[in-house]
Every structure is written in structure tokens, then in C-alpha cells.
């Protein structure tokens with residue numbers, strides 16, 4: 001658990017982060033979203049002490065971080081930034097194994113961990129282990145960057161706009177991958193983004209910042225249903241609301257008896273994906289893997305119903 005209490009950062013007379021308090025539960029993803037200059041990155045960088053707080057406190061699993069040596073603290077906290085920050089002259093394996101090597105893990109254990117992570121990120125180890133970053137696509141480099149940040153099983157992973165450099169299609173895949181891997185590893189993640197869609201899609205809880213202050217901190221469904229201020233409502237954008245609502249619901253919730261033609265949709269898929277599939281393939285209903293159907297009418301009804 002990460003407990004942030006009254007965390008504040010001044011740069012001269014300016015308050016970049018203004019008395020932010022929040023608790024992040026172990027094994028969850030928290031997204032921090034806000035406009036440019038709202039203090040998101042500064043808040044994140046105070047957690048691993050790349051930036052020293054002016055006042056306030058952070059506790060990592062009960063330990064106050066100001067009492068730890070910064071380099072030891074940063075071994076417990078992974079950090080992934082926009083772009084990948086990979087060492088260009090080191091192979092993929094060496095890049096991913098960098099922190100475990102620093103921590104003195106035996107080579108056999110490092111190799112096993114590298115291969116495990118490559119598998120998790122759908123990069124077959126025999127193909128990718130010995131490549132150099134320049135021999136990878138942008139999306140693959142980004143996955144190696146995240147794998148590296150997770151390599152030593154950190155207590156916490158901080159991600160600052162990790163998908164900012166990716167084009168929208170790869171970006172969505174990257175988000176899905178991260179969500180799957182986080183569930184599998186049970187990692188605790190705090191992710192900064194300026195994209196409300198990304199914040200809603202990935203966050204178990206979403207922190208909305210404006211002018212250095214934490215305006216709202218709540219699960220996505222609550223942010224959508226009850227935005228705390230006009231600013232939060234603005235960030236959500238009224239037009240997109242039904243779609244956002246659909247992206248939070250699963251096909252399994254509205255599956256009904258019946259049969260339909262064509263390729264099936266997974267019960268785990270979001271209603272937003274099911275809607276795209278219906279519209280894309282011109283079908284009124286889709287078969288659901290494992291039995292039953294989901295209908296366009298039922299999806300529409302959910303889009304319109306209050307969350």
C-alpha cells in the first residue's frame with residue numbers, strides 16, 4: 001500500500017503540487033490524469049524522490065520514504081517513461097536484466113526472469129533475447145521498457161505517459177497488454193496520462209488533477225457518473241460519455257439466450273468492443289464464446305442507462 005499525505009512541491013513561489021493525499025492499494029492500477037502543467041509528473045517523481053517534496057509524506061508499505069536512501073528506494077520502485085529509455089548498445093536481455101544485475105541476482109535467476117517477462121509480453125525469448133533496441137519496432141521497444149521496469153518485482157511501478165509516443169492503434173494494444181500483465185503479476189502501478197480515455201480504461205481508481213490539486217479520486221464508474229466538478233466533467237467530454245460507459249461493462253453482463261451467425265465475441269470483451277464489432281460487421285447480434293448472444297439493442301440500452 002502507498003500512502004501519500006499532504007504531499008506538496010513548490011518551485012520558488014509556484015505550487016506545482018498542493019497538499020495531495022491519496023492511498024493506493026497493493027495490486028491495483030491508479031491513473032493520474034490532468035491537463036498539461038497540473039502537477040502529475042511532479043507528484044509521480046516525488047514518490048521515488050527524483051523530486052524532493054517541499055512538505056508532506058509518502059509511505060511505501062508502511063515505511064516513510066524520506067527515511068530511506070534514495071538509491072535504495074528506487075530499487076523498490078520501477079520507473080517507466082515516455083519512449084523506452086533503453087540502453088541502445090545492450091541486448092534486450094541485458095536491458096531487462098539491468099536492475100536484477102545491480103541487485104546481485106545470480107545469472108541463472110536473471111536469465112529465467114528475462115525469459116519469463118519476454119513470454120509475458122508476447123516476445124518469444126529465442127527471437128528477441130539477443131536483439132538490440134534498434135532492431136525492434138516502436139511497440140516492441142516500449143514493451144521491453146516496461147518489462148525492464150518490472151524485472152526486479154518492484155513493490156511499485158511508476159509510469160509517466162508510457163504510451164505517449166505510440167500511435168493510437170498500437171496504444172490500445174499496449175494498454176490491453178499492460179492490464180493483462182498487471183492482473184497476472186498482481187503489480188501495483190501508478191500511471192500518469194493526459195488522456196482521460198486511457199485513465200478510465202486502465203485505472204482501478206482515477207486521480208484527476210488540476211492546478212496542482214487533487215480534484216477527484218475515485219473508481220472510473222464513479223468519475224463518469226458523478227464528476228466532482230465542471231472541470232472533471234469537461235475532461236470527460238459529454239459526447240463520449242455513453243462510449244466510456246460501454247468500455248467499463250463486459251459482454252458477460254448482458255449475454256442472453258439465443259444464436260447468431262458469424263465470429264464470436266469473448267464474454268470478457270467490453271461492450272464498446274462488442275459495439276464496434278456489430279457496427280463493423282453489420283450484425284444485430286453476435287454469438288458469445290461459451291454460449292448465448294449479445295444484441296445491438298441490449299448494448300444500446302446500456303449506453304443510454306445511467307451508470
Ligand SMILES: Nc1ncnc2c1ncn2[C@@H]1O[C@H](COP(=O)(O)OP(=O)(O)OP(=O)(O)O)[C@@H](O)[C@H]1O
Nearest residue numbers: 011015016034035036037038039040041042043194
Ligand atoms: N524543475 C522545475 N522547476 C520549476 N518549475 C517546474 C519544474 N518542474 C515542473 N515545474 C512546474 O510545475 C508545474 C507542474 O509540472 P508537471 O510537469 O508536474 O505537470 P504535468 O501535469 O506533468 O504536465 P505535463 O503533462 O505537461 O508533463 C508546471 O507549472 C511546471 O512548469
